[in-house]
Amino acid sequence: MRRILVTGAGGQIGAELVPALRERYGPDRVVASDVRVPRSGAEPTAVRFETIDCTHLREIEGAVARHDVGTIYHLAALLSAVAEDKPRVAWEVNLGSLYRVLEVARQHGCAVFFPSSIGAFGPSTPRDRTPQDTLQRPTTMYGITKVAGELLCDYYATRFGLDTRGLRLPGLVSHVAPPGGGTTDWAVEIFTHAVRHRRYTCFVRPDSRLDLMYMPDAIRAMIELMEAPAARLRHRNAFNVTAVSASPEDLAGEIRAHLPDFEIDYEVDPLRQAIADSWPRSVDDSAARAEWGFQPRYDLASMTRDMLEQLGKKLRAAR
Numbered sequence: 001m002r003r004i005l006v007t008g009a010g011g012q013i014g015a016e017l018v019p020a021l022r023e024r025y026g027p028d029r030v031v032a033s034d035v036r037v038p039r040s041g042a043e044p045t046a047v048r049f050e051t052i053d054c055t056h057l058r059e060i061e062g063a064v065a066r067h068d069v070g071t072i073y074h075l076a077a078l079l080s081a082v083a084e085d086k087p088r089v090a091w092e093v094n095l096g097s098l099y100r101v102l103e104v105a106r107q108h109g110c111a112v113f114f115p116s117s118i119g120a121f122g123p124s125t126p127r128d129r130t131p132q133d134t135l136q137r138p139t140t141m142y143g144i145t146k147v148a149g150e151l152l153c154d155y156y157a158t159r160f161g162l163d164t165r166g167l168r169l170p171g172l173v174s175h176v177a178p179p180g181g182g183t184t185d186w187a188v189e190i191f192t193h194a195v196r197h198r199r200y201t202c203f204v205r206p207d208s209r210l211d212l213m214y215m216p217d218a219i220r221a222m223i224e225l226m227e228a229p230a231a232r233l234r235h236r237n238a239f240n241v242t243a244v245s246a247s248p249e250d251l252a253g254e255i256r257a258h259l260p261d262f263e264i265d266y267e268v269d270p271l272r273q274a275i276a277d278s279w280p281r282s283v284d285d286s287a288a289r290a291e292w293g294f295q296p297r298y299d300l301a302s303m304t305r306d307m308l309e310q311l312g313k314k315l316r317a318a319r
């Protein structure tokens, strides 16, 4: 069995995807990599780790050859708010690195997982029950790199027969690693601030409704998609997936069911608000459900309960 390489493994998703893959396929089968060296002690020395800058083809190729890699989960990217701040770097990292990963995959016969986003849609896309196949004219650099990435993955699949697969992920809620500068970071911060300070100042309006998903559902979805029989997949590279459609005031209300003294106020950041306003409020994920059986397990209530429980445990352990 060939190994799995995870790029950008030091981020919010990688922090939970790498342990999940190691648990499922064995510690030796998974190579974590990032441009940042992990904090000392974060990666046990017995497990495989490579420092890879994905904008350098030779670094990706060297690791793929050295570890006999057969599947690449390509997570390295700049997230939406950071990409808007540094559009040139975002183009190079988000699209340039995907192109290089696909080239290496073509030469070495690797399958590739590409995480697209609800940011791949734009203001002219229907915002409610956004269809799987619809207009995609994003107005952010992040969204532009995600649509182009979806198309590039389709191209490598049809032109070269590469096994490329992907999800349009919504905002992910998690408690292991902090979010990396996206438009839905508020959906993580609201929990950490609620547990620590009982109050949160949110950077988008109270009614900014977007799709969200709890990280365990997202990790399971990535692995299940990569394991799904290829013959069943019609939309290989850009499956809409969602679990929860919620606004800051919905999350605040749900948190108050557990922490009645929680308070929220708003200082709207125009840049991130404009990005949020250009994204869908909820997507239609029926293609993912039909083609490979996608089924999230967490709704707003169970995600909130688990987040508060896990963060509470962490806080008590730290004291």
Ligand SMILES: NC(=O)c1ccc[n+]([C@@H]2O[C@H](COP(=O)([O-])OP(=O)(O)OC[C@H]3O[C@@H](n4cnc5c(N)ncnc54)[C@H](O)[C@@H]3O)[C@@H](O)[C@H]2O)c1
Residues within 6 Å of the ligand: 007, 008, 009, 010, 011, 012, 013, 014, 033, 034, 035, 036, 052, 053, 054, 055, 074, 075, 076, 077, 078, 079, 093, 097, 115, 116, 117, 118, 168, 169, 170, 171, 172, 173, 178, 179, 180, 181, 182, 184
């Ligand atoms: N987290 C979400 O809510 C979400 C939602 C939709 C899509 N996604 C996508 O999932 C992927 C991973 O997201 P995340 O939340 O873990 O992001 P993150 O910002 O937390 O982590 C990204 C990682 O990529 C690394 N990186 C940056 N430039 C690199 C380079 N040149 N070479 C190698 N590594 C590099 C960073 O060091 C970081 O550890 C991204 O493609 C993102 O667009 C995330």
